Amino acid sequence: xxxxxxxxxxxxxxxxxxxxxxxxxxxxxxxxxxxxxxxxxxxxxxxxxxxxxxxxxxxxxxxxxxxxxxxxxxxxxxxxxxxxxxxxxxxxxxxxxxxxxxxxxxxxxxxxxxxxxxxxxxxxxxxxxxxxxxxxxxxxxxxxxxxxxxxxxxxxxxxxxxxxxxxxxxxxxxxxxxxxxxxxxxxxxxxxxxxxxxxxxxxxxxxxxxxxxxxxxxxxxxxxxxxxxxxxxxxxxxxxxxxxxxxxxxxxxxxxxxxxx
Amino acid sequence: xxxxxxxxxxxxxxxxxxxxxxxxxxxxxxxxxxxxxxxxxxxxxxxxxxxxxxxxxxxxxxxxxxxxxxxxxxxxxxxxxxxxxxxxxxxxxxxxxxxxxxxxxxxxxxxxxxxxxxxxxxxxxxxxxxxxxxxxxxxxxxxxxxxxxxxxxxxxxxxxxxxxxxxxxxxxxxxxxxxxxxxxxxxxxxxxxxxxxxxxxxxxxxxxxxxxxxxxxxxxxxxxxxxxxxxxxxxxxxxxxxxxxxxxxxxxxxxxxx
Numbered sequence: 001x002x003x004x005x006x007x008x009x010x011x012x013x014x015x016x017x018x019x020x021x022x023x024x025x026x027x028x029x030x031x032x033x034x035x036x037x038x039x040x041x042x043x044x045x046x047x048x049x050x051x052x053x054x055x056x057x058x059x060x061x062x063x064x065x066x067x068x069x070x071x072x073x074x075x076x077x078x079x080x081x082x083x084x085x086x087x088x089x090x091x092x093x094x095x096x097x098x099x100x101x102x103x104x105x106x107x108x109x110x111x112x113x114x115x116x117x118x119x120x121x122x123x124x125x126x127x128x129x130x131x132x133x134x135x136x137x138x139x140x141x142x143x144x145x146x147x148x149x150x151x152x153x154x155x156x157x158x159x160x161x162x163x164x165x166x167x168x169x170x171x172x173x174x175x176x177x178x179x180x181x182x183x184x185x186x187x188x189x190x191x192x193x194x195x196x197x198x199x200x201x202x203x204x205x206x207x208x209x210x211x212x213x214x215x216x217x218x219x220x221x222x223x224x225x226x227x228x229x230x231x232x233x234x235x236x237x238x239x240x241x242x243x244x245x246x247x248x249x250x251x252x253x254x255x256x257x258x259x260x261x
Numbered sequence: 262x263x264x265x266x267x268x269x270x271x272x273x274x275x276x277x278x279x280x281x282x283x284x285x286x287x288x289x290x291x292x293x294x295x296x297x298x299x300x301x302x303x304x305x306x307x308x309x310x311x312x313x314x315x316x317x318x319x320x321x322x323x324x325x326x327x328x329x330x331x332x333x334x335x336x337x338x339x340x341x342x343x344x345x346x347x348x349x350x351x352x353x354x355x356x357x358x359x360x361x362x363x364x365x366x367x368x369x370x371x372x373x374x375x376x377x378x379x380x381x382x383x384x385x386x387x388x389x390x391x392x393x394x395x396x397x398x399x400x401x402x403x404x405x406x407x408x409x410x411x412x413x414x415x416x417x418x419x420x421x422x423x424x425x426x427x428x429x430x431x432x433x434x435x436x437x438x439x440x441x442x443x444x445x446x447x448x449x450x451x452x453x454x455x456x457x458x459x460x461x462x463x464x465x466x467x468x469x470x471x472x473x474x475x476x477x478x479x480x481x482x483x484x485x486x487x488x489x490x491x492x493x494x495x496x497x498x499x500x501x502x503x504x505x506x507x508x509x510x511x512x513x514x515x516x517x518x519x
Binding site for chain 2: 050053054055072073074075077079081083085087088089098099101102103104137139157
C-alpha cells in the first residue's frame with residue numbers, strides 16, 4: 001500500500017485552452033521513503049506538490065494519499081519552500097507553532113496544552129541546531145537559521161508527508177551541506193516520508209532513496225532511479241566515483257529532456 | 262565616540278535649527294524689503310497677533326482640532342473596515358474600487374455646499390469633509406497590505422486546512438497593520454485640510470472661519486496666526502501618529518531597530 005499514489009494525472013491551468021502543466025503523470029511513494037524530483041525548469045514540479053497536498057485538483061486521473069482520494073487540502077503534510085516566509089511579527093517559536101493553530105486536530109488543544117506544544121517545538125529546534133533561538137524574531141536570524149526554523153514549522157504537527165520545494169536553493173554551499181545532514185538525520189530518526197523538489201542533482205543523489213526525472217512541459221516522469229548508496233551517508237560520498245557517475249547520468253537525462261521540449 | 266555623540270546631537274537639534282533659520286530669514290526679508298504688513302507680516306508681528314487674539318485663536322483651534330479628530334477617527338474605523346472588505350474578496354474589490362476612485366476624484370470643496378444644505382452650518386460638515394478626504398489613503402493602504410501576502414504563505418496555511426478567515430486573522434490583518442499605521446500619518450494631515458476647507462467655505466467657527474473673517478478685514482497677521490496654529494496642530498498630530506506607528510508595528514522597522 002503506497003502512501004502517495006498519483007495515477008495518470010493531467011492538470012491544465014487557465015481553462016481548456018490554458019497551459020498543460022502535467023500529463024500522464026504517475027508517481028508512487030512508499031511510507032518512509034525519500035523521493036527526490038528533478039527536471040528542467042517549468043516541468044511541473046510545483047504542480048506535483050500542489051496536487052499531492054490538495055491545493056489543486058487534477059482534471060484527469062486520481063491522487064490518492066494515505067488511502068484516500070485527495071479532494072481538498074490534507075493536513076497530514078508539512079511544506080517548506082525556498083523562501084522561509086517567517087511572519088516577522090511573531091517570534092521564531094510562535095512561527096513554528098503556527099500550523100498547530102490551524103490544523104483541526106490541534107487548534108482547540110493548543111490553548112489549554114500550550115506547554116506540551118512548546119516543548120515539542122523546542123525539541124525540534126534542538127534537532128536542527130537552533131536550541132535557545134526560539135525567542136528571537138526571524139529577522140534576527142541568518143538565512144540558514146531561518147530555513148532551519150522553517151523545517152521545524154513544517155514538522156511541528158508531525159506530518160506523515162514532508163514536501164520540500166527547493167528548500168536550500170538560496171543558501172551558500174556550506175550551509176546547504178549542513179542542512180542536508182539535518183534533513184538526512186530527521187528522515188533517519190522519524191518515519192516521515194519526504195518528497196524533495198530540487199534543481200540540485202547532488203542534493204537529490206545525496207539525500208534520496210529514489211530520484212524521479214521529469215520531462216519538459218507537459219511534465220511526466222521520464223526515469224526512476226534507485227539510489228544505491230548505503231545509509232547513513234556521509235558528506236564524503238559527494239566525492240565518490242559512483243556518486244558522480246549518477247549525477248552525470250541525471251544531468252544528461254535532463255539536458256536531453258530540455259532539448260526535446 | 263565623541264564625534265558620534267556630536268553627530269547624533271546635531272541630528273536631534275536639526276529640526277529646531279532649520280525652523281529657527283526659516284523664521285530668521287523671513288523676519289530679515291520683511292525688514293530688508295520693507296514689506297507692508299498687509300502683504301507679508303514678519304514672524305514677530307504674527308507672534309504679537311497670537312498673543313493679542315489668544316482667546317479666539319485658542320477656542321477656534323480647539324474647534325478645528327475637534328472636527329478634524331472626529332472625522333479622522335471615523336476615517337480610521339471606516340477605512341480599516343472597507344480596506345479589509347475589499348482585500349477579502351476580489352468581487353467586492355472590483356465593484357467598490359472604481360466608485361471610491363470616483364469619490365476621491367471629486368474636489369471636496371464642491372461637496373461642502375451640499376453638506377451644508379443637508380446638515381446646516383456647524384461642526385457636522387467639517388467632520389464629514391475631514392472624513393471624506395482622509396478615508397481613501399487608509400483604504401488603499403490596508404487593501405495593499407492584504408493583497409501582497411506571499412502566495413507561499415497562503416499555500417502552506419491552506420494545505421494545513423486553513424479557512425479564508427484563518428488566513429485573514431493569522432496573516433492578513435497583522436500584515437496590513439504597518440500599511441494601516443503608515444497611512445494614518447498621511448490621513449491626519451489630510452483631515453486638517455478637509456475640516457479647514459469646510460470651515461472656510463461655510464461655517465461660523467474654527468480656524469478656517471477665523472482666517473476667512475480676518476482676511477475680509479485685512480487683518481493679515483491674524484490670518485498668518487491661524488496658519489501657524491494649523492501647522493503646529495498638524496505637526497503634533499503627525500508626531501503622535503508616527504509614535505503610535507512605531508509602538509504598534511516596530512517589527513516592520515527592524516532595520517532601524519537592529
